[in-house]
Amino acid sequence: MASETIELRGHIIDSLILPKVLDQILTRGANFKISEIKIGQRRADQSFARIEVSAETREELDELILRLRQHGAEVIEKAEVQLARAPADGVFPNDFYVTTNQQTFIRLKGKEIEVQPVMIDSAVAVDQRKRTARAVKFFDVGQGDEIVVGHQGIRVVPVQRATSHTDAFQFINTSVAADQPKSAVIREIARELERVRSAGGKTVAVVGPAIVLTGAGEHLQRLIEQGFINRLFAGGAFAVYDIERALFGTSLGKSPDHLLAGGGHENHMWAINVLRASGGIAAAVDKKILTSGVMHACVGHGVDIVLTGSIRDEGPIPGVTTDIVEAQKIMRDKLADASLVLLMGTVLHSLAVANMLAPTIKTVCVDIDPSAVARIIHHQPFQSIGVVTDVEPFLRQLTDSLVDSDGGVPKRRQEKK
Amino acid sequence: MASETIELRGHIIDSLILPKVLDQILTRGANFKISEIKIGQRRADQSFARIEVSAETREELDELILRLRQHGAEVIEKAEVQLARAPADGVFPNDFYVTTNQQTFIRLKGKEIEVQPVMIDSAVAVDQRKRTARAVKFFDVGQGDEIVVGHQGIRVVPVQRATSHTDAFQFINTSVAADQPKSAVIREIARELERVRSAGGKTVAVVGPAIVLTGAGEHLQRLIEQGFINRLFAGGAFAVYDIERALFGTSLGKSPDHLLAGGGHENHMWAINVLRASGGIAAAVDKKILTSGVMHACVGHGVDIVLTGSIRDEGPIPGVTTDIVEAQKIMRDKLADASLVLLMGTVLHSLAVANMLAPTIKTVCVDIDPSAVARIIHHQPFQSIGVVTDVEPFLRQLTDSLVDSDGGVPKRRQEKK
Amino acid sequence: MASETIELRGHIIDSLILPKVLDQILTRGANFKISEIKIGQRRADQSFARIEVSAETREELDELILRLRQHGAEVIEKAEVQLARAPADGVFPNDFYVTTNQQTFIRLKGKEIEVQPVMIDSAVAVDQRKRTARAVKFFDVGQGDEIVVGHQGIRVVPVQRATSHTDAFQFINTSVAADQPKSAVIREIARELERVRSAGGKTVAVVGPAIVLTGAGEHLQRLIEQGFINRLFAGGAFAVYDIERALFGTSLGKSPDHLLAGGGHENHMWAINVLRASGGIAAAVDKKILTSGVMHACVGHGVDIVLTGSIRDEGPIPGVTTDIVEAQKIMRDKLADASLVLLMGTVLHSLAVANMLAPTIKTVCVDIDPSAVARIIHHQPFQSIGVVTDVEPFLRQLTDSLVDSDGGVPKRRQEKK
């Protein structure tokens, strides 16, 4: 029988930290004794618990303690972090510590150092001279770098529920199902978009082809024109569908305006060819070849476009990053200072982006597949809203909520005159 | 080796009759020889084919011929229909002929008699004296009634594609996927609703709880107020959700207006209690207890309400038919003269109703589950449109398309003033 | 500002009671102060918390307190329960208390009385003379009966996580996704079936048509033959599919043995006719008309069969309860002493049954639709396992796990010789 003592601090009950810790202990057949507990009396007060955890074997205990640390448990004897040198470029030492998506500290020579940036599934490289700790990916490690191994001397601080107020992002379970009303939550999201724009924050839209295919491109375009979107992440196909629609009136041969539109795959392939001939999206806008659509709006309103390739893509069009390791670096970089991320109509890109987010970035996920929504928002408790719906009406209603509040006559109705 | 000669008549190529017949023959490993074929030269012209079908055994051939008859093949020797007497009330003779959902004729004493009504999965009762043939369900047969057995002397005439024009209902594959644009098809459906209302036809709405839960009740209500809906089929739960919303502002404790509405199940149960206390929906409207919502609109605008029970129901509320055999009879009766059926947000009721429809009734099916839509519209080729989407935005856009065309200012916006 | 003091007792942290209570308070924008808290030190120890809850208005507080009571909170001033008389047969007084699926007590003349049975969405009828409290449905109340109203004097005791051991049913989140391994959890379920059989408990199988259609009927049959199933709930269609297969080798014209089986709907309708002619399932077994299949096994091994009608049914066959209120009574009655319930391949029946279960009944739900599984097991935390998979391989593997452990050579392989 092995045992160890852990401590928990913060809003450990209403942010579910203590329950999750006890759940892990019970689920794994271990035992606990709470040797001290102090529960904050009021909403804003912090709580504290000291728990003695015991398991059958040292291995089981170690495994368990590692999980508990990831939920924010600190092991009380203030051990030093353990380091080992990377054996080769691009290779970590065995038993390297794998980061979570939570704020993390290491204890080095008796002092705590924060690991930066917060990046899941990384190793931690330590510079003992500069006293810094960096989360690093494989490509980022060089032979001889000092890397954290084991799990001593590491403290994780999970995101906790806000104590000052309650908003739609702060529910434990924030997925709005297909058969639930969505108007109220869409209005909340509109308010958040406005807050971020006012505060000069960055909103990143991660978008899938369904947006263009269903005719929702015009709504997204309005969001861009009104300055609500700062960065746009998409697969190359999204850009081609959008430009096909701008050039030929169809996307994959379908049109929201005509029941029967022509052009199976020709329009799609021709759109790619036009972009290759003109030198890319910005060039096509410059040359007045591309005069409408989402990509055109991005170029005109200074939205940062990140396009990544997929093995299903034709082309590619100029500007698409076809190497996925390169694409990941660009995306991670452009997400570092984001305030709000909208994941809409793309499971692949949404899962990829969700894995790159710091835990404090507010996230909205919209998809028609309930399982996909659940998987995507899973990592951002207290910071995410999932909406199971068709993306076209979602964006329509979101845009209407925004323009209505934007002062004066809503834009879409104005345009109709 | 057994063989038989069949004949096909009508638009046998573009309505897929000849291809389906050949597909059946090939799929079952049989052989064919086309002894005569005359293809209509122009769109409106009829075609004709005489095909000799052969199979290894007589049993295989009989089985195959039965299938081919259901696709419209006639066996050319003009055999008499075979009859046998029902052995007991509610029991058919062995080997009774099971009807399809297509127009059917039997040959009795050298003359053809049409089976009426067109009703799938029934037997055919023949009155030799009156020279009539009725499609009958089990409950409708009495001991000694003469029932068609085997499959001789039976001719099926499948619905064929219209030759005079093309509309959205006439495509072979009419399901609009989640990631396809829906505006154009919704406008087509709006036009059909208007045509049916102008022509004095009957439109039946078959509706599920998602309509009320997502806040789409107000759109349906407008359809009713403008006279587009003549009959409403629903489960008892739909009515309770709608009335709960009218009385307490919630449905199952959720509200489209407030992110956090109170009332888990109490409001639901209390709404049932109010209806039981007041004596039913119409009585509650009379007594001014119920003053808004879909059911209120139905009572006020003379819409025929058919409510059926489910084993998931609480209550029941007065007016719900809890016996399902009884409920089927009522539904079948109310569908007999329908022109257009809207199946929205309910798989159970939609499948039940789809099975009761004559093949010429136009059908629209709306659901968020693509597999459900495919199954529901499967029986109505050339007469049905499936739309895979959230039902709330569908009904919103449908209603907007209608009111916009209704002359003058759209109603919803007017009301906002 | 209104406030009230509540108390929580039991395994309030690891059974998630305290976190859920705080979540409700925060989510609804209310405030709390924990005036006393005592956390059990060891796994088996009980905990206790006294919390002062405050909200803006009395109405908000009342609404909130009602929710908190449903999570097990007690309001500390020991108020008497409030009663009012039913105004008519089948009608409760306004503001009647709606039960949860948790153990409930009322305080009458200073003493607590347990409400029996535990039945969700019911009212509580009190007999002051006999000092009993019954959960009653609408049909069960007579004019003048005394019914609990408001929410004073009511105490709910939620099911808590077992302290003595950990098993597969006790996880907080027990749904096994489609892309997760299932062997281990299926073995656990096999063990539970064996435990229940050994202990003389009752296992209820609630089954949908997919079981017969996919060819899993033979596995279910083996479960029945080995005495693992005591009651079988199904729709009428399940029985017909099974009997169609026994009589004609097909179910809905499909066969697991032949790629191309004959018989569209004829076999289905003919099977119904055979049952109507023979007088029902048991009679057909007696007369040696029905000699194999699931229903045959049920008759031979004394399994209690409960068949309910659906508006999609043909027939009905004798023995189907076509009135759904009547069917609910029968099901509720047959579930009262169940130990284990298997919900397999039927969303409608599973949701209906899940709503009838006492919170301590162990539940397994198997379906290919992840959203359906999540909804069905939602009410039975710490007592349910959801498995997202095809029902045929699930039952195959479950049965193999059982027979292997049944002593000696597995049955299926034996039979092959």
Added chain:
Amino acid sequence: MASETIELRGHIIDSLILPKVLDQILTRGANFKISEIKIGQRRADQSFARIEVSAETREELDELILRLRQHGAEVIEKAEVQLARAPADGVFPNDFYVTTNQQTFIRLKGKEIEVQPVMIDSAVAVDQRKRTARAVKFFDVGQGDEIVVGHQGIRVVPVQRATSHTDAFQFINTSVAADQPKSAVIREIARELERVRSAGGKTVAVVGPAIVLTGAGEHLQRLIEQGFINRLFAGGAFAVYDIERALFGTSLGKSPDHLLAGGGHENHMWAINVLRASGGIAAAVDKKILTSGVMHACVGHGVDIVLTGSIRDEGPIPGVTTDIVEAQKIMRDKLADASLVLLMGTVLHSLAVANMLAPTIKTVCVDIDPSAVARIIHHQPFQSIGVVTDVEPFLRQLTDSLVDSDGGVPKRRQEKK
């Protein structure tokens, strides 16, 4: 009013060519007159039709004729193909002809030349001197190359249904739904695997993570060991999951053997690290670091491994092609001589591969999502089977069907001794 005459040849009715042509004409509101038709009398006989097609405008007619050509229609005046020069490297001339996935011929100087290879969504580059026509992708075209434009002088020959026999691949609608029996179709697939192996053909398995995650890796491994698989396409993640399981007993921290396995993401990251340290999969096998699992079996049995990157990937591990344009080239190359392709548990890769297949390659698609299966097999009529099911039991049953027929005692049971 414009008109043109087309001709159809082959099994134009049972392979649905004539019906599809008429459907296109009617759907687009055009008219037709069949000036000559000759229907093959027997199964093996060819048919012929000459049809005069007319539309309102020349543009509509051209658009329509383009579609009809893609369904195999020939425009009868034997026009020469039109050519234009590529304006730059990687750019086609405007209006370039976009290929289908069907056999295609062009008419050059009065003679027909076959376009090779059959490759969808490509242009056709013509070498007038060598008299060759190549399907080319963007990367493959150089400035000045002669490219087919417009749609004159092009003849498409759609795949037609086999006339010599009928097998499971030849049905028009070959998707087996979740609630249908699968044993018979799995046996057919087993037979096809055996046929291909005997004939020395190449079988390509395209596999997703679900195979490893659900514990189906051991079945796939057996297929490989018995020589049924020649090439394996997967994302990098598949390989990592498989190797994680081989090294640590888990995949993404889950194990099919233990209900509760340890190791959230650490094992996954550590597996990547091991592979990077050892220099790749083959090196890890050589060094005896990797001694079991699917990838190990591939190395041991000479299976060609193609791993492609995804923006969701960690790592990458050595051997993964991270540039998607490069990956497409490799995949296309390795598919050129395939006889049978198994697409299992991966929508992204399956859609990508389905788009690269010649129309004569037999295809099996297995996934739990019915919509995904429908989309994937859509391009391979008469050559594909879709199975909606959990991939683990599918592979288990497939492997059992094979080993049983492999002579002697089934392997799996043998191993158990």
